[in-house]
Amino acid sequence: MTEIRPRLCQAPELPPPSILDYRPRSTLVTTEHKVPRAKYPAIDFHGHPSGSWLESGDSLARLGGALDGINVRVMVVANDMSGDAVRRSAAAIRASGAMKDRVRILAGIDFHDVGPGWAEKAIAQLEADVAAGAVGVGEIGKELGLSIRKADGTRLRIDDPALDPVWAACARLRLPVFIHTADPEEFWQPIDYHNERWLELALFPRRRYPPEQFPSFEELMTERDNMLRRNPKTTFVIAHMGWHANDLPRLAKLLDLPNEYTEVGAVLYDIGRQPRAAHDFFVRYQDRILFGKDSFQPEEYPYYWRVFETRDDYFDYYRPYHAFWKLYGIELPDSVLKKVYYRNALHITPGLPQAGWP
Numbered sequence: 001m002t003e004i005r006p007r008l009c010q011a012p013e014l015p016p017p018s019i020l021d022y023r024p025r026s027t028l029v030t031t032e033h034k035v036p037r038a039k040y041p042a043i044d045f046h047g048h049p050s051g052s053w054l055e056s057g058d059s060l061a062r063l064g065g066a067l068d069g070i071n072v073r074v075m076v077v078a079n080d081m082s083g084d085a086v087r088r089s090a091a092a093i094r095a096s097g098a099m100k101d102r103v104r105i106l107a108g109i110d111f112h113d114v115g116p117g118w119a120e121k122a123i124a125q126l127e128a129d130v131a132a133g134a135v136g137v138g139e140i141g142k143e144l145g146l147s148i149r150k151a152d153g154t155r156l157r158i159d160d161p162a163l164d165p166v167w168a169a170c171a172r173l174r175l176p177v178f179i180h181t182a183d184p185e186e187f188w189q190p191i192d193y194h195n196e197r198w199l200e201l202a203l204f205p206r207r208r209y210p211p212e213q214f215p216s217f218e219e220l221m222t223e224r225d226n227m228l229r230r231n232p233k234t235t236f237v238i239a240h241m242g243w244h245a246n247d248l249p250r251l252a253k254l255l256d257l258p259n260e261y262t263e264v265g266a267v268l269y270d271i272g273r274q275p276r277a278a279h280d281f282f283v284r285y286q287d288r289i290l291f292g293k294d295s296f297q298p299e300e301y302p303y304y305w306r307v308f309e310t311r312d313d314y315f316d317y318y319r320p321y322h323a324f325w326k327l328y329g330i331e332l333p334d335s336v337l338k339k340v341y342y343r344n345a346l347h348i349t350p351g352l353p354q355a356g357w358p
Contacts, residue, residue: 019199019324026326030313035305039334040358041073042341045178046139046239046265046292048079053296054089060099067102070301073342074101074352078139078178078292080108082129090133101353106178107134109166111144115151119165126166130173135351137170138178139239145181145220146209155215158223164231171233176261176348180239182220183207200321228257235348237290238262245270248281255288261348264304264340265294269317272307272327279330286336290344308332308340 053063054077067075081089086105093103107129109122126137145158158181170177186197188209195201201208209217221242228236236259244251245267254260264271271278282289293301300318310329317323332340338358346352 026314028314033306033310033312034302035309036302037069037071038305038341039309040338040341041071042291043074043076043345043352044072044293045076045237045263045290045345046294047075047077047296048294049075049077049296054092054103056092057096060092060096060103064099064102066298070298072301075103076136077103077105080139080141081105082108082110082125086129086134087132094133104135104352105133106136106138109137109140111148111156113151114156114160114162119162122166123169126169127173130175135349136176136178140177140179142180142182145223146214158220159226159230167231167234174350176235176237178237178239181224182217182243184243185217188217199324203321225254228260232259235259235261240265241267248277252281252285255285261288261290261344263290263292265292268304268307268327269323271330272317273325275328275330279332282330282332282336282340286339287344289340291341303327308337
């Protein structure tokens with residue numbers, strides 16, 4: 001059936017503004033509930049503080065002050081670190097006094113040149129990083145699947161069986177694997193006036209994936225899902241709600257797998273534009289969703305608290321080039337908030353501080 005798109009009944013008599021200039025003032029009069037701090041202490045499972053935050057006791061103390069202001073009790077650093085970087089950061093955290101139970105680190109994996117002997121070397125490095133203090137793996141970047149090549153020069157598929165020994169080692173070591181696959185599906189689509197990410201792609205054209213240069217979005221999703229199903233003993237946390245926050249029935253099928261979790265970083269614009277569907281989804285999958293923010297900008301966290309904790313109507317998202325629409329609160333029950341904010345992360349990550357939570 002042909003889609004019917006609404007059209008103006010006549011051409012405007014005034015020159016139309018550009019998409020950059022048209023920012024109408026809302027005339028809606030409604031209740032506002034600003035939420036500067038989370039209602040319950042949160043674990044940010046998708047933390048990306050710059051390396052300078054982790055270098056010394058003084059910088060960690062400043063990080064702690066920023067986290068206190070938004071009620072994030074623990075930040076999980078997902079900076080894909082390994083080797084000396086893990087050892088230095090973990091040592092600084094242990095020596096920091098008050099911050100020793102406020103920050104934890106995920107270990108990175110080098111997927112370049114996968115071939116004979118690669119898995120054994122990768123597992124040995126992973127075990128060393130765990131011994132140094134890493135509590136999980138990630139954030140495995142989108143380059144896995146998009147651009148990384150094997151030793152023979154072919155593209156490394158996400159579901160390549162050569163990676164399975166590493167996933168099995170993660171299961172043995174009880175390490176959750178935090179993985180980011182692909183990007184929003186619109187990044188593969190033509191940059192035209194039907195693409196709702198037009199402004200972002202116009203501002204950042206390198207974010208688009210021309211089909212002649214990259215595997216398709218669906219190809220990457222198929223590879224990811226094959227990998228998840230083939231490794232049922234490994235706990236996976238799918239970053240950015242798998243880029244399916246705009247298609248919750250599809251994400252539901254993924255979370256119906258027994259070893260899959262997801263996190264909400266950088267997709268608040270999709271959660272907040274469908275408040276009834278999102279509320280019901282979070283309630284249904286309350287045991288599978290983790291809080292994560294991605295970019296560490298403390299002033300942006302209150303937008304998440306407001307979406308999750310209130311039923312406010314029609315308020316701005318913090319990055320207008322991601323979303324030209326408004327957000328709505330989904331007003332999650334306290335029992336669900338606690339699971340999303342901290343309990344689910346504690347459940348799948350034994351290396352996180354387990355005591356003292358509400």
